[in-house]
Amino acid sequence: MGGYTGKILRINLTDKTIKTEALNMELAKKYLSGRGLAGKMFTDEVPADVEPFAPENKLFISTGALTGTNAPTSGRFMVVTKSPLNSTLASSNSGGHWGPQLKFAGYDMLVLEGASATPVYISINDDQVEIKDADHVWGKDVYETSAILKQEFGDDQAKVLTIGPAGENLSYMAAVMNDLYRAAGRNGVGAVMGSKKVKGIIVRGTGKVENADPEGMKTVLSGVMKKIRENGVTGQGLPSYGSAILVNIINENGIYPVNNFQGSYDPDADKISGETMTEKYLVKKHPCYRCPIACGRYCKWDEGEGGGPEYETVWVFGSDCGIHDYDAIHQANDLCNKYGLDTISVGGTIAAGMELVQRGLIKPEELGGTPLEFGNAAGMVEWVRKIAFAEGLGAKMTLGSYRFAENYGLPELSMSVKKQELPAYDPRGVQGQGLAYATSNRGGCHVRGYMISPEILGLPEKLDRFSIEGKAAWVKIFQDLTGVIDSIGLCLFSSFALGLSDYTQLVNAVTGFNYSDEELLKCGERVWNIERLHNLRVGYTKADDSLPKRLLKDPVEDGPSKGQVFRLEELLPEYYSVRGWSEEGIPTPEYLNALNM
């Protein structure tokens, strides 16, 4: 067996027990690892109605079968738990170097159970695992904490995963950070870690992850590396400009949300584009483990330097807040990294707040002297800080845009799906992506079925973005394939260059499982359905597979997508049908049987 270490590390914070157990390989064959296996184990072990902050909720930190191997982009891991933001089966993905290090220490997965009464951190040095007091770092930011834990560990090769003050303060938008600038950002997973009083996990491993077929792997690697090198996006676009290269592309297509999705085209977008970042702010690339793409950025701005920002971050603190001040965007991004916050949800919540002010629903005296208006860059940056520390109105914002706007009687001003804020694409002008948003198991999200790839970038082939024809089937395949990629520990960006058969070859060479393409894709389909079943158990229904009213009813007013609305009522029934679900969006027993679930 290759890829898998075959071991799970299970830590109970209540009684401070540390155990290792064998990975269930039968389940791993069906659900792979990462998002899939952790999701399956979560639903087997934890009642769906668990309170997210109750000790009974569990936090799975799960690497993929390929994490830490010599496969390209194999630095990913998943944080899986019940989301405090929206009760979905949260699966928040991160790159960096922490995941591979956990594998080198000998573990596929780490499960945190129970809750500590006082702050602790976990130290893993191969098979030496300790729960240590963290009083001295509780309250400290991600940068300080990472430095202190590394110093105490005494090995510069050790990797730190930590929450910031936002996670300690139980913000529903709190991220789990690693390598300073890499975030398992979405679904509020950092707050679950905070509720268990676990400040961080430092890990050092000296082992190796073996491949089942080392010779076969050499051949597969030479093929996939060539594809990544020769693909324009992974070989040139992303390495040169980072993900923010999308600012101009998405804007020129008229699907670039402006001022909390009130507009879809920004005439000043180039001021905050990837090209501008490269020209004025980029210091160096900041790649994840074994990544030939190296889209990660390291930038310097007027008052600081650090990792990022990514496209979604540039957009949300930029045009979605009516801001074109790149220094302010860098600052807001840096504060999110430092305090452990999800940039998309924080920016989306600030943008919703700006619209509430625009409509006169938030009274000036509520603002505590900090401006909250479209275009006010200094105010925007200060609101990020106030959210991290739950100060003033920031305490209400820390629960996300949906609950915040609901306070003022207008939850529809929250540009979210299942209470999670939407990313940087207006679905009215890109129908497949809209369907992926509406049906995303973890709520508003672009990386559970990245239809921008075929509908805008033309990869693997160009689809008409306004058309609904065939989109349901495309979305299903993209969702299932993403389930595979997320469960083997590779980066979704690899899929700009690689297809299903490349992943099958990689997985087979690493694990020796000998999947067919169809069997591997079935694993991804199981991942999707396990999450769907959890959502149904916690009370989600067909009515929740939807988008904010504005995107369904109000046609785009201007720009290249003028006149478009998202055509949910035509797309959703076809999607359920393609999925093999009932008309109410419920996987039938026969269908689940056929999937061997």
Next chain:
Amino acid sequence: MRVTIKLFATFRDGRFKVESRELPEESQVGDVLQALGIAPKEVAICLVNGRDANEYYTLGEGDTLSLFPPVGGG
């Protein structure tokens, strides 16, 4: 007729970001590419007024042509 040409990513190198040009009537996207020294196969995304187009698209007065090499992200 006047057409606005917008270039992005590496297409800007040694050229420009945005330019308004006077073109003969019936000019096609391919004519603009030739004038710019860009081979059609280098173009990954070609938009006229934000809508998908190709080298054979005939431009009209006031059109905006946006040209991208292969780029992407997320």
